[in-house]
Amino acid sequence: MPFKASGRATDYRAIDRFDGGAGWIAHPEETMQRASHVLRASGGEADGGAWVVDPVNADGVDDLLAEFGDVRGVVVLMDRHARDAAAVADRHDVPVYVPSFVDPDVDAQTQPLGGTLPDSDYEVVRTVDWPGWDEAALSDGETLVVGDAVGTTEYFRAGGERVGVHPLLRVKPPRALRQFRPERILTGHGEGVLTDATRALQDALDGARRNAPEVWLNGLKALV
Template sequence: MKGSGETPEWQEIDRFDGGTGWIAYPDEGMQRASHALVANDDGDGEADVWLVDPVDVPDLDSLLAGLGTVRGVVLLLDRHRRDGAAIANRHDVSVWLPRFFDGVAEDLDAPVELFRHDLADSGFTVHEVVDSRFWQEAFLYDRDRGILVVPEAVGTGDYLLAGDERLGVHPMLRLKPPSGLTRLNPEHILVGHGRGVHEDATAALEDAIRGSQSRTPALVVKNIRKILPL
């Protein structure tokens, strides 16, 4: 399910005026996606770049240099440590964590900044999705630019999608989906597993939440069939 080792065939995804993304191991089932968000871009080449849940790949720094200057690394899921600390150290920046995350900062071999609401002056704000002993997750939202970043609760990896869904709720959250997300009106949804949604994003999000419970049996059957030779 999860790739490892050298990543010569990584793919860039989600290129738009708010940044870009990449999938380090395109053939892995989990389709782990990383993103570079561009903020404070005045067209002078001095934009700030914020990396979200990054997995390192060859020539990543060249990709980032074309966007601006790395300002920090943001982790939005307690399990998504990935290569965040190593990349932060390489760029001499901190790893930024939502303040409600517990037990994550201690495991990171890099400087850490805790933030409660605003991600510095990036225009993004952080909001809680899940906060439990077993799962701590937050999302980023830039209301003015309509950019939503959700690391785990929703995604587009095949194992997350039931029927003709363009965006699906995580199997572990389907019976109690994150309905608060439907209060948002994103134009772009970037996810931690799979490619983002850039067309009719709000409609895709509303459909994912609304149909989450009723489509759960179909998703369970689909994923079992992928694992077992039925």
């Protein structure tokens, strides 16, 4: 099992389906479990279009996107998540939207993303402000969409955690995450948490330092 698969995926696994969106993992066999998402715009109206977040390309994924309307933009939440944003944006003839404090290497037309995601209830919130690591989250009060700050893959989580703080953020977990009380969490790595998400997030933050050694060991095992 590769840590990170290369090339375009010939298939994908759909995840995280709810009324306002869905997700997919383009390379289900990889350890990183890079997850991408599509969010319905305009407060859930079917004709309002869709936003694509941190996409990894896969054959057939446009069928999933079409369920939520025409793609109106691609969003990149953090520096390292350019992924296949340019390819998806070019295919749908839309810009890539980037928060002002995020600087990904994207070979496509970009638009600055302010405090809200246009024509949606999602706010853009800065969650990580480290040297070499800038990250935003999207939140509409019910759904929290993150890049790397938390995740659900094996190398993010300790034993009893449903979602875990990124291994490199465990010593000083982002304070910004404590403001959220989501019903669901969609992460950039692994399947989302679709039930009792506020408790899962609070448990992850409260146990971040205590559970760090176990998570770091899981990370070493994943690498080898």
